[in-house]
Amino acid sequence: MDRIKEHFQSKVADAQKEVRDFVAEHGDEVIGEIKVSQLYQGMRGMPALICETSKLDPEEGIRFRGYSIPELQEKLPKMPGGKEPLPEGIFHLMLMNEVPDDEQVRRLSNNWARRSIVPPHVFKVIDSLPQSAHPMTQFVAGIMALRTESEFSRAYRAGIHKSEYWMPNYEDAMNLIARLPRVAAYIYRRVYHNGEHIEPDPKLDWAGNFAHMLGFDNEEFKELMRLYMTIHSDHEGGNVSAHAVKLVGSALSDAYLSFSAGMNGLAGPLHGLANQEVIRWTLAMRDELGGGLPSKEQIANYVRKTLADGKVIPGFGHAVLRKTDPRYEAQRKFALEHMPHDEMFLIVSRIYEVVPEILSSTGKIKNPWPNVDAHSGQLLMHYGLTEYDFYTVLFGVSRALGTMANLIWDRALGFPIERPGSTTTALLKDKFGK
Numbered sequence: 001m002d003r004i005k006e007h008f009q010s011k012v013a014d015a016q017k018e019v020r021d022f023v024a025e026h027g028d029e030v031i032g033e034i035k036v037s038q039l040y041q042g043m044r045g046m047p048a049l050i051c052e053t054s055k056l057d058p059e060e061g062i063r064f065r066g067y068s069i070p071e072l073q074e075k076l077p078k079m080p081g082g083k084e085p086l087p088e089g090i091f092h093l094m095l096m097n098e099v100p101d102d103e104q105v106r107r108l109s110n111n112w113a114r115r116s117i118v119p120p121h122v123f124k125v126i127d128s129l130p131q132s133a134h135p136m137t138q139f140v141a142g143i144m145a146l147r148t149e150s151e152f153s154r155a156y157r158a159g160i161h162k163s164e165y166w167m168p169n170y171e172d173a174m175n176l177i178a179r180l181p182r183v184a185a186y187i188y189r190r191v192y193h194n195g196e197h198i199e200p201d202p203k204l205d206w207a208g209n210f211a212h213m214l215g216f217d218n219e220e221f222k223e224l225m226r227l228y229m230t231i232h233s234d235h236e237g238g239n240v241s242a243h244a245v246k247l248v249g250s251a252l253s254d255a256y257l258s259f260s261a262g263m264n265g266l267a268g269p270l271h272g273l274a275n276q277e278v279i280r281w282t283l284a285m286r287d288e289l290g291g292g293l294p295s296k297e298q299i300a301n302y303v304r305k306t307l308a309d310g311k312v313i314p315g316f317g318h319a320v321l322r323k324t325d326p327r328y329e330a331q332r333k334f335a336l337e338h339m340p341h342d343e344m345f346l347i348v349s350r351i352y353e354v355v356p357e358i359l360s361s362t363g364k365i366k367n368p369w370p371n372v373d374a375h376s377g378q379l380l381m382h383y384g385l386t387e388y389d390f391y392t393v394l395f396g397v398s399r400a401l402g403t404m405a406n407l408i409w410d411r412a413l414g415f416p417i418e419r420p421g422s423t424t425t426a427l428l429k430d431k432f433g434k
């Protein structure tokens, strides 16, 4: 067993006992009530899941194991001379509930590099799809092809004891994280660079190597990838991708099956696909207005037209947040530091000045402020990653960090299969009257 796995194992028995004792003592406490409306509104605000890795506060935004994004930027290890946290660090924090030191992060980088070989049939599966298939389609196909490597599935078939489920599950989760950048970069190079693939450089960190395989070797882009992979990794348990991974995993579907379920959810325009939609919408606006930096009034008119057409303004609003997303702020800070005069950045900033007031004035949108997706595309475009159909794949690679840390814990804590109840409108009407 490697040292990282041993370190995790040293935490399992205490965590199991903590949960067992807590539920034995407080299992009958009531933590909320459910209104009829919540059943029709996507279970909004209903506490229904345990997710240890991060918690979203409506006003303050996300905290990973108690740390805000600015705190992580300060505390997590960085590359020598770098300013952005290494994603290995946030994974360690989420999994171990400890801020790692440089040595622990380096060990994780090396561990993932050793696990990162993707079997050739995965590339064949991807190559069998039309080049025009959306990158998320290709990504999910690649993940499913990786499943031939599942150690959990093999162990289950061989009759593994339930107390050991987490162990092969850990292997699957770590292998998946290690291999995803190669699969994602393969899709990018296949679709947008004539299939001219770039070999991994095992000496690089996980995100730096990902940037390298995508074809972006400048250090500033690598720093962006480290920030991007860190801030997109987790957003508590109830969002569509995180919940889908957890739900499917609860049936003892292995990490590959579970993660691909989450990626199918991330590919929806109200969730992760919003990052490509933001750029599509922004470019369409710019083109319609003749190019250049539109005025506030022009943006306002375009926003009103989008709303009148019955469409959403992508990148704005959130089911839980009620203020500007700190992930948006972290990206804005990066832009202000590295590209304050970039035209797309100026447009994004101006959209930020105009949209919230208009959304608020509709009187129905609960959060008029920008979310993570309102900014990420602009940063990528600045460095030449302009193929926005690919953006959700980047989000997906990052989301593996949080969802896999959770999946390992779910199996370690022996969480059961999820099976909430459902009811019918007729039954509710019988109960509460017409």
Ligand code: FAM
Residues within 6 Å of the ligand: 239, 269, 270, 271, 272, 274, 307, 311, 312, 313, 314, 315, 316, 317, 318, 319, 320, 364, 365, 366, 367, 371, 372, 373
């Ligand atoms: N533009 C136009 N209308 C919006 C809107 C927006 N950006 N955000 C919310 N609304 C509408 C919403 O469609 C609903 O309309 P109806 O009553 O006619 O159905 C109404 O306002 C109330 O919605 P809400 O309670 O404020 O939001 P929800 O919790 O239902 O939905 C979002 C949350 C994120 C799905 C929604 O704000 C949205 O569609 N935003 C645009 C897409 C987007 O940026 N998604 C990315 C979210 C992100 F953080 C992520 O997952 N990566």
